[in-house]
Amino acid sequence: MSFRESQLTATLLTSIVAAVFGSLQIGYHTGNVNAPARIIEEFFNVTWRSRHNQSMPDHSLTFLWSLSVSIKDFGALLGSLGVKGLADSFGRRNAILIVNALSIVGAGLMFASKATQSFEVLIVGRLIFGLFCGLVMSLNPLYIQGVSPTDLRGAFATLNQVSFASGILLGMVVGLETVLGTEKHWAMMLSLSLIPATLQYLTLPFCPESPRYLFINRGKEREAEAALQRLRGRRDKVIHELEEMKEEAAHSETGVTVREFLMKRRYRQPIILVLIINLGSQLSGFNAIINYSTKMFSKSRFEEAKYLTIGVGAVNVAFTIVAFFLVERAGRRKLLLTGFLSLAACNLLMTITDAILPFVPDIRNVQVLVVFFLISAYEVGPGPISWFIAAELFDQSARPIAMAFTSMLNWGGKFLLALLFPPLLKFCGPYVYLLFMTMAIVAFTYTMIRLPETKGRTFDDIAAEFRGAEGIPLHNKTSFNTFT
Numbered sequence: 001m002s003f004r005e006s007q008l009t010a011t012l013l014t015s016i017v018a019a020v021f022g023s024l025q026i027g028y029h030t031g032n033v034n035a036p037a038r039i040i041e042e043f044f045n046v047t048w049r050s051r052h053n054q055s056m057p058d059h060s061l062t063f064l065w066s067l068s069v070s071i072k073d074f075g076a077l078l079g080s081l082g083v084k085g086l087a088d089s090f091g092r093r094n095a096i097l098i099v100n101a102l103s104i105v106g107a108g109l110m111f112a113s114k115a116t117q118s119f120e121v122l123i124v125g126r127l128i129f130g131l132f133c134g135l136v137m138s139l140n141p142l143y144i145q146g147v148s149p150t151d152l153r154g155a156f157a158t159l160n161q162v163s164f165a166s167g168i169l170l171g172m173v174v175g176l177e178t179v180l181g182t183e184k185h186w187a188m189m190l191s192l193s194l195i196p197a198t199l200q201y202l203t204l205p206f207c208p209e210s211p212r213y214l215f216i217n218r219g220k221e222r223e224a225e226a227a228l229q230r231l232r233g234r235r236d237k238v239i240h241e242l243e244e245m246k247e248e249a250a251h252s253e254t255g256v257t258v259r260e261f262l263m264k265r266r267y268r269q270p271i272i273l274v275l276i277i278n279l280g281s282q283l284s285g286f287n288a289i290i291n292y293s294t295k296m297f298s299k300s301r302f303e304e305a306k307y308l309t310i311g312v313g314a315v316n317v318a319f320t321i322v323a324f325f326l327v328e329r330a331g332r333r334k335l336l337l338t339g340f341l342s343l344a345a346c347n348l349l350m351t352i353t354d355a356i357l358p359f360v361p362d363i364r365n366v367q368v369l370v371v372f373f374l375i376s377a378y379e380v381g382p383g384p385i386s387w388f389i390a391a392e393l394f395d396q397s398a399r400p401i402a403m404a405f406t407s408m409l410n411w412g413g414k415f416l417l418a419l420l421f422p423p424l425l426k427f428c429g430p431y432v433y434l435l436f437m438t439m440a441i442v443a444f445t446y447t448m449i450r451l452p453e454t455k456g457r458t459f460d461d462i463a464a465e466f467r468g469a470e471g472i473p474l475h476n477k478t479s480f481n482t483f484t
Helices: 010-031 037-052 058-090 092-115 119-147 150-174 186-191 194-206 211-217 221-232 235-251 258-263 265-282 286-299 305-326 332-356 361-380 382-393 399-450 459-470
Strands: none
Touching (some): 010 092, 010 119, 010 150, 010 194, 010 221, 037 119, 037 186, 058 092, 058 119, 092 186, 092 194, 119 211, 119 382, 119 399, 150 305, 150 382, 211 221, 211 235, 221 235, 235 459, 258 399, 265 286, 265 399, 265 459, 305 361, 305 382, 332 382, 332 399, 361 382
């Protein structure tokens, strides 16, 4: 269905844009620490020297910097634990507004670290910002999919990744020495995420709550109908969606505990799918390149490695936009399969080019192309889809736990990779990419065998595939059946 046929309303578009201001902030703080790393490390050293009248030992400085970078992902892992409680208690929209305060506090502390001459304040700021990351990257898809029409659900959920990738690129550019990544301005550079955080507070309170949450979780049919009227603008669409929700509510339980989530047979296949897709995505090599591309290009003796890193950021944004246009045409399944297969091929090529680089220095140009292809393969499928597929595979009552699980897998994978990639690279050399290749092949195989297509299907129709595991008749016999 085209965008015009879907009758986009100003309220719907405002709601989506207001929500993705959160992922823009996360992307910004993912991309802005690479270029000014040396300058911020020097700040750590100067602070230490002023306290102890001696320079910080090199190993301590390396550890402190690694901790400063990776603590955001660790905070996100902890933040994931609060998704269900916030989403179910306060609603999807209000939960996003509540956690936005963590972003403001975190950015404020990062900014204050220079004035207070305290690297501890910077580290605590990144930890608090990490809590925000873990919460908002799950709350956003919950809210976006709750307000979106079925035929645009995947495209709008992909906008979350477009915003995230745009934030990474923006952070990379602003962090350059020629922009704000300087000794004088680095603290101000770290505070710029306060702008989208403020914009979110100025827009999101005027957007409606998720009608699904109001109707299925709270039983407020009249309020859900009013929210749908604002979002769709057309009475026939409102009536149709309310009927859909009634059908979904009939098959949903009032609440699902973590124990029930893990034990129920209907959730077993979706849990394994979310696990494999997310681990395949996080351990595909993408995060290693995003975190260490400047060092990688420097090792290949490129003089302006940081500008090639910005090229990586630009390719990243370009292909999230491609995914936005493809996800409702090609479908989730096809894009995931294409992405995982391409990632496996790219990682094999990374091993080959890295292994022969010392003997054939000119192969470095091919390596840059392989890096760009790997980034594009990730963003066309596994990158954006891994974040929202859980919201489509689970029913309304289990969805917040599923999104918390997704967030834990994503941020846990990022944290482990940030911590383990440098020693793995030292131990395995170029063959480290074969580990990523293996993970991509496992994800490709399991996705091909088990994942049903979710494009253009109602939440209840998708959930019916998995209710088939409990002997409940499938609603849609003609669709791809997971269990045949």
